[in-house]
Amino acid sequence: MNKIIFKSLALGALTLGVGFTTQQVSASAAYRTVKTKSYASTTPAYHAKNATKSVYLWNSTLTKKQHNLKNYPKTTWYVQKSVKLTNGKKTGIFYYVKNKSNSASGYVWRNYLTKGKFAATSGTSTATDPTVATSSNSLMFKYVNADSGATVATATWIIPSKLLKSGASLSKGTSMKSVLKDITSVLSASSADIPTGYDVVDTTYPDVVTSKVGETLIFHVLPQNN
Structure with a gap:
């Protein structure tokens, strides 16, 4: 057995x-910015889609990890800008986000986030x-x-x-x-x-x-x- x-x-x-x-591997080769859209005036709020999964905030070329979202399970992230990044083979839309205190920031693939502030009733987090x-x-x-x-x-x-x-x-x-x-x-x-x-x-x-x-x-x- x-x-x-x-x-x-x-x-x-x-x-x-x-x-x-x-x-x-997809994040090992340096990425470059193709297109940028600023959200500095509105900074829409998002939170982690899965607060228990290792999802990283990266530097602007996706070559260095800055933070792990699972270490911030109850954090609301504020989008500063949206960027289209490519390494010549793969292309994706990433959000540059910051927390409220500006103590953590970085680029994250947008599908790892859910729109709205973190709430205890969120389907992806529990109090x-x-x-x-x-x-x-x-x-x-x-x-x-x-x-x-x-x-x-x-x-x-x-x-x-x-x-x-x-x-x-x-x-x-x-x-x-x-x-x-x-x-x-x-x-x-x-x-x-x-x-x-x-x-x-x-x-x-x-x-x-x-x-x-x-x-x-x-x-x-x-x-x-x-």
């Missing part, structure tokens, strides 16, 4: 990994989900170089309440499999935080199946072949 579970998880992770790699990670509501992902054993990166995942089974609650040491609707949600979250320029080389994920709230899960990675 475990072999079936592991094989299913590995297949799911492979699919997720491919999608993530594609997203990173009950915490914004600070603790050992009672999160998992830590550690990405380790499979050859050298060195830690490449770490990431903390606050477990969203919408992924929990009906009536389930989180506490330190609780089995993830017992509270999640789908244990592969852990793989989805870990895939989103794979360090740029690396691929996960694990083929089975027994630690994911047996993971508990508050634990650190280790994923082995190697640099991508360019």
Whole structure:
């Protein structure tokens, strides 16, 4: 039975990994501005479409990450301008946004945002989900170089309440499999935080199946072949 579970998880992770790699490659080559439309006089309000997903604010050429929207789950973003960017192969519309205090800003693909100010009743955010990670509501992902054993990166995942089974609650040491609707949600979250320029080389994920709230899960990675 475990072999079936592991094989299913590995297949799911492979699919997720491919999608993530594609997203990173699309932002690796420098983009240039084709067209700009200013919203400085109106600064329309938007919020993250999915507050638990890793979505980045970039610099103007999409070569450097500035902020991760999942670290700002209750933030309203104000559009300063809309820009059409291209790298010669791919073209997209991005919004240059700032938060109210002007402490965070950057360019984000417009489809990652939903129009309107953040509200507790928004379909993509909940007032009950915490914004600070603790050992009672999160998992830590550690990405380790499979050859050298060195830690490449770490990431903390606050477990969203919408992924929990009906009536389930989180506490330190609780089995993830017992509270999640789908244990592969852990793989989805870990895939989103794979360090740029690396691929996960694990083929089975027994630690994911047996993971508990508050634990650190280790994923082995190697640099991508360019």
